Amino acid sequence: xxxxxxxxxxxxxxxxxxxxxxxxxxxxxxxxxxxxxxxxxxxxxxxxxxxxxxxxxxxxxxxxxxxxxxxxxxxxxxxxxxxxxxxxxxxxxxxxxxxxxxxxxxxxxxxxxxxxxxxxxxxxxxxxxxxxxxxxxxxxxxxxxxxxxxxxxxxxxxxxxxxxxxxxxxxxxxxxxxxxxxxxxxxxxxxxxxxxxxxxxxxxxxxxxxxxxxxxxxxxxxxxxxxxxxxxxxxxxxxxxxxxxxxxxxxxxxxxxxxxxxxxxxxxxxxxxxxxxxxx
Amino acid sequence: xxxxxxxxxxxxxxxxxxxxxxxxxxxxxxxxxxxxxxxxxxxxxxxxxxxxxxxxxxxxxxxxxxxxxxxxxxxxxxxxxxxxxxxxxxxxxxxxxxxxxxxxxxxxxxxxxxxxxxxxxxxxxxxxxxxxxxxxxxxxxxxxxxxxxxxxxxxxxxxxxxxxxxxxxxxxxxxxxxxxxxxxxxxxxxxxxxxxxxxxxxxxxxxxxxxxxxxxxxxxxxxxxxxxxxxxxxxxxxxxxxxxxxxxxxxxxxxxxxxxxxxxxxxxxxxxxxxxxxxxxxxxxxxxxxxxxxxxxxxxxxxxxxxxxxxxxxxxxxxxxxxxxxxxxxxxxxxxxxxxxxxxxxxxxxxxxxxxxxxxxxxxxxxxxxxxxxxxxxxxxxxxxxxxxxxxxxxxxxxxxxxxxxxxxxxxxxxxxxxxxxxxxxxxxxxxxxxxxxxxxxxxxxxxxxxxxxxxxxxxxxxxxxxxxxxxxxxxxxxxxxxxxxxxxxxxx
Numbered sequence: 001x002x003x004x005x006x007x008x009x010x011x012x013x014x015x016x017x018x019x020x021x022x023x024x025x026x027x028x029x030x031x032x033x034x035x036x037x038x039x040x041x042x043x044x045x046x047x048x049x050x051x052x053x054x055x056x057x058x059x060x061x062x063x064x065x066x067x068x069x070x071x072x073x074x075x076x077x078x079x080x081x082x083x084x085x086x087x088x089x090x091x092x093x094x095x096x097x098x099x100x101x102x103x104x105x106x107x108x109x110x111x112x113x114x115x116x117x118x119x120x121x122x123x124x125x126x127x128x129x130x131x132x133x134x135x136x137x138x139x140x141x142x143x144x145x146x147x148x149x150x151x152x153x154x155x156x157x158x159x160x161x162x163x164x165x166x167x168x169x170x171x172x173x174x175x176x177x178x179x180x181x182x183x184x185x186x187x188x189x190x191x192x193x194x195x196x197x198x199x200x201x202x203x204x205x206x207x208x209x210x211x212x213x214x215x216x217x218x219x220x221x222x223x224x225x226x227x228x229x230x231x232x233x234x235x236x237x238x239x240x241x242x243x244x245x246x247x248x249x250x251x252x253x254x255x256x257x258x259x260x261x262x263x264x265x266x267x268x269x270x271x272x273x274x275x276x277x278x279x280x
Numbered sequence: 281x282x283x284x285x286x287x288x289x290x291x292x293x294x295x296x297x298x299x300x301x302x303x304x305x306x307x308x309x310x311x312x313x314x315x316x317x318x319x320x321x322x323x324x325x326x327x328x329x330x331x332x333x334x335x336x337x338x339x340x341x342x343x344x345x346x347x348x349x350x351x352x353x354x355x356x357x358x359x360x361x362x363x364x365x366x367x368x369x370x371x372x373x374x375x376x377x378x379x380x381x382x383x384x385x386x387x388x389x390x391x392x393x394x395x396x397x398x399x400x401x402x403x404x405x406x407x408x409x410x411x412x413x414x415x416x417x418x419x420x421x422x423x424x425x426x427x428x429x430x431x432x433x434x435x436x437x438x439x440x441x442x443x444x445x446x447x448x449x450x451x452x453x454x455x456x457x458x459x460x461x462x463x464x465x466x467x468x469x470x471x472x473x474x475x476x477x478x479x480x481x482x483x484x485x486x487x488x489x490x491x492x493x494x495x496x497x498x499x500x501x502x503x504x505x506x507x508x509x510x511x512x513x514x515x516x517x518x519x520x521x522x523x524x525x526x527x528x529x530x531x532x533x534x535x536x537x538x539x540x541x542x543x544x545x546x547x548x549x550x551x552x553x554x555x556x557x558x559x560x561x562x563x564x565x566x567x568x569x570x571x572x573x574x575x576x577x578x579x580x581x582x583x584x585x586x587x588x589x590x591x592x593x594x595x596x597x598x599x600x601x602x603x604x605x606x607x608x609x610x611x612x613x614x615x616x617x618x619x620x621x622x623x624x625x626x627x628x629x630x631x632x633x634x635x636x637x638x639x640x641x642x643x644x645x646x647x648x649x650x651x652x653x654x655x656x657x658x659x660x661x662x663x664x665x666x667x668x669x670x671x672x673x674x675x676x677x678x679x680x681x682x683x684x685x686x687x688x689x690x691x692x693x694x695x696x697x698x699x700x701x702x703x704x705x706x707x708x709x710x711x712x713x714x715x716x717x718x719x720x721x722x723x724x725x726x727x728x729x730x731x732x733x734x735x736x737x738x739x740x741x742x743x744x745x746x747x748x749x750x751x752x753x754x755x756x757x758x759x760x761x762x763x764x765x766x767x768x769x770x771x772x773x
Contacts, residue, residue, distance in 0.1 A: 029520075029525050029526060030525065033524065033525065033526070043482055047575060047578075047580050047581045047582060048582050049574060049581075049582035049583040049584075050482075050574070050583075074582050075582055089482075090482040090518070090519050091519065092480065092481075092482070092519035092520070092521060092525070093521070093524065093525065094524055094525070095521070095524060221566055221569055221570065221574070221583075222480075222481065222546075222569065224480050224481075224521060224546070224705070224707060225546065225547055225705060225706065225707065226546030226547060226548070226565050226569070226705065227548065227562075227563055227565045227566035227569055228548050228550065228562075228563040228565070228566055229562070229566045231550075231557060232557070233557060238550060238552065238556075238557065243706070243707070257557055257658075260558070260559060260657070260658030261557065261559055261658070263559070263657065263658070264559035264560070264658075264659070265584045268584035269584065272582070272584065
């Protein structure tokens with residue numbers, strides 16, 4: 001029976017880096033329905049805002065989903081402060097369209113920063129579908145690299161890039177991708193990370209005509225298609241990321257417009273975050 | 281079987297009603313002026329979020345109730361989509377039995393405090409009032425009286441919970457907790473069904489919460505009416521997207537025998553003109569959701585919203601009026617309605633247009649947006665509009681706006697709210713491929729039973745009509761509840 005008593009309990013928490021936290025949350029219905037690519041909308045308390053977070057793992061037998069988040073503002077900070085035994089007042093999902101998984105051949109998975117978290121389930125399912133999977137992971141510095149072992153467990157090969165060279169190869173994600181593209185035929189590229197990174201990864205694959213899918217993390221309010229806060233332009237058409245996506249043909253996405261829209265509330269967000277940090 | 285008309289007649293023939301009619305001669309009743317609803321001063325209210333209309337006092341309500349002639353054939357009832365026993369509740373008010381009036385309302389209407397506030401009575405019950413159709417005088421203020429009775433009951437602390445029939449063993453799922461879903465849930469629970477309402481958002485009430493602003497319908501009043509339904513036994517589950525969190529088939533497996541789909545027309549339309557995706561250009565759904573549901577303009581709430589100084593709202597419906605009046609309250613210096621037809625063609629309620637004008641909203645009729653411009657940050661700062669003139673009436677009977685060549689000009693704007701209609705929400709239909717849909721994305725149903733081509737699925741409200749009104753949605757909910765009960769009884773045999 002569907003009852004709404006005491007849901008969304010945090011059953012495990014792991015601090016992955018200074019800024020990145022992994023939370024395992026009781027959400028049996030979502031765990032059961034969720035597929036790679038799906039996300040949830042989370043809200044903390046009566047005065048909280050609704051933010052989207054991609055589901056990075058799920059355990060049907062335990063009835064839990066795992067969310068990995070980076071502290072970037074008030075809500076992500078509040079979430080990161082929660083501990084095992086705490087409840088998240090509202091978690092809704094799974095939302096969005098699931099990733100299209102089939103046997104493509106060699107799949108290049110390019111993940112940057114906290115984007116590696118939503119990429120992990122796609123890597124796992126691509127591998128399970130019989131693909132040769134090469135993962136290129138990128139982070140600013142060694143401490144910010146997450147889920148390396150989990151990605152290694154389901155990839156045929158992993159290339160790690162760091163901006164400062166503190167781990168793996170020094171350089172940008174596109175350099176790691178270039179190395180792979182230069183030596184073998186890539187059937188599909190999947191990229192998730194900061195919008196600016198996805199813009200460059202997709203510019204690279206476009207040059208080589210490699211079909212590319214990007215998973216977008218735009219501003220959202222309801223996450224069910226009723227407001228259009230998450231709208232972007234794909235192939236000249238306006239699309240809602242929450243219901244038409246979050247994954248789109250990266251070569252059709254207007255990344256300039258998306259970057260501009262992501263910054264819409266930048267002032268309000270940073271002012272609110274500064275005020276919040278002063279209080280806690 | 282007694283029909284509803286016969287029931288209304290029997291009620292009218294009760295001794296107290298007959299006595300009451302004799303107390304004041306009809307001529308004296310008809311010579312009374314319609315009581316005007318007191319309202320907040322326009323200047324004051326355009327700077328706060330409190331209700332504009334202040335409600336009638338008991339004395340005013342009795343005075344207005346005395347105008348009602350208690351007609352032999354109450355045509356007003358025909359004008360009400362949920363068929364409220366209008367003379368029945370008004371005559372209770374005339375005898376000062378205000379709680380009795382509220383009880384009569386709740387026989388047919390789960391949300392009287394809501395309907396008394398947001399129904400367009402001038403085109404419904406009040407348009408069929410004897411005063412309107414035979415005397416050419418202002419109708420009895422049925423909506424104001426409904427609101428009075430509901431408010432009186434709530435404030436008295438003596439809220440009556442309608443009686444619920446013995447459990448009939450049927451289990452029904454209602455999908456969406458807007459007005460259609462709440463009306464259906466009310467009737468189904470009264471009939472003895474076990475009813476669960478599934479809501480995708482974190483709050484119950486649909487458009488009543490996220491759409492209609494506090495100054496027209498305070499959220500706590502919606503909660504009071506929802507609480508009545510809870511007390512009658514309706515179960516509400518929030519954060520549950522039917523079609524994603526669980527499928528219809530999952531719910532069937534859980535024992536649900538019938539479904540009422542009332543998922544609304546939440547999908548906002550845009551005009552597809554250049555620059556429409558610049559930041560600072562929002563759908564009215566987004567703007568109103570941020571302010572009404574998420575508390576964006578209140579201190580300590582985490583959701584942000586743009587506070588524009590020069591705000592343009594595109595459109596002429598009630599949602600456009602709600603948006604522009606909200607912008608005014610959030611400090612806009614210029615709050616403009618940009619509408620491609622003239623004031624006469626505006627689909628918004630006359631009362632709302634009038635209130636907006638009083639509050640200082642600029643009406644730029646016969647103007648149509650062509651393009652938006654932005655600063656280097658991508659934030660909208662200008663729009664180009666074109667003047668229009670009216671041509672011949674089109675298929676809808678409204679005069680068609682025709683662009684005037686060479687009349688383009690620019691307006692400074694820093695916030696644009698696009699309010700040019702909504703389309704049905706595709707979430708449920710896309711999860712049920714066999715469901716028969718129209719080309720507009722609405723669910724096709726039988727007009728009487730509200731049953732779709734899938735026998736256990738019924739639908740109503742905006743998912744069937746496209747964008748319509750709260751009360752039409754509630755009427756659909758009541759019809760569907762009837763349809764579902766008939767279907768379930770058939771099914772049991």
